[in-house]
Amino acid sequence: MGRPKTPLLSLARMASAALDIVDTDGLDGLSMRRLATVLGVQVASLYNHVRNKDELLHEIGNQIMSQVDVTGFRDGDWREGIATWARSYRAALRAHPNMVPFLATGPGRRETALQRANAVHGGLVASGWPPRQATLIGASTKYLVVGAAMTSFGRGFDDDVQVYVDRYPHLGQAHKLRAHADEIDDEAFELALLSFLDGLERRFTELREAR
Amino acid sequence: MGRPKTPLLSLARMASAALDIVDTDGLDGLSMRRLATVLGVQVASLYNHVRNKDELLHEIGNQIMSQVDVTGFRDGDWREGIATWARSYRAALRAHPNMVPFLATGPGRRETALQRANAVHGGLVASGWPPRQATLIGASTKYLVVGAAMTSFGRGFDDDVQVYVDRYPHLGQAHKLRAHADEIDDEAFELALLSFLDGLERRFTELREAR
């Protein structure tokens, strides 16, 4: 019953199993006791690899966020940079919708999160945006992405989709409804992103002309 | 020990006390047992007025969402309608930031939520937007509002604000930092909203010209 020659647990194994639980049963479905059972171990053992449950969730969050791409700011193309960032960010969140409420609530481990934020900010400034505007654009884009991931039809029921469905009752079958909701989700996000970028572009040229 | 002549509890009193707890100690701070203690009653008594904790949260959510204003679509001014909706929606969420993760996760009681969604959709269609576009615009706007409320500096720590702060170390004092974060929050939301509306306006005129 003492310590085994080779460790039964590792942070990576724990995070992976925990994410499986969250993906299938939601954030509330994850308990340290259940995770321990899945891993064939006692609850207390988990605390040899993780300070507490919150730290475990942050570890999962960091893994998910590592999929975000902030390399699109090549040769001063801020529009491409923002678009790449926003789309990959949204894709990462949609891959694990049940994690979104946790991810949206605060940053992950500070280093990597700050690194990404810096890449975006730096990319915008290098493209000619004033620092203050760069900050605002970074925040705005995040709003869009997090909001889109958060209120997507995948998570609970969306009023707007419901309105749409009510008006087109022939879409009543469950699977079609689901497919259409995804479609609306995707299109609404693209509309929001592209309209937003268009609005920014206008401001950008005004800014250039002003000096 | 039996039933009192006049009821000790009511749904309204419960919701109000529960919201106080959430506002001060967060969503995790709210437990049925603690709520009962605050109300000077036994836990089990709560279940005479509410089916479960989730229903209580929905009741609170409905109260908050009742502050949202969807009456801005007078005489076909969709821009004003969306702006009023978005700003009042955001204000309602910011008044109770700890409730945002719950509110963003799904609609409240179906009737009133649908009613609001319908007012927005109807307002857009009446202004000349095709139904499908109206659906997308409604969803997009919601993304912006929910994302803004969710990732605001009020809730945890924001990477983007952090970048900004790192570059302006003279803002290091806590209260100034807080004030600046609010300012950035407000400005980023306005930038996002106005840029988005500008982008939509362009699409709207293109749409008109096409026919």
Add this chain to the structure above:
DNA sequence: ACCTGAACACCGTTCAAGT
């Protein structure tokens, strides 16, 4: 260093019993 068993202080919800 890492796993265990037992304990502590919590949860949400149910239900028979009271008036």
Add this chain to the structure above:
DNA sequence: ACCTGAACACCGTTCAAGT
């Protein structure tokens, strides 16, 4: 109709004890 006391099946976290 509405409040109570007790119970059930859960939680996260700690810690001395084992090897």
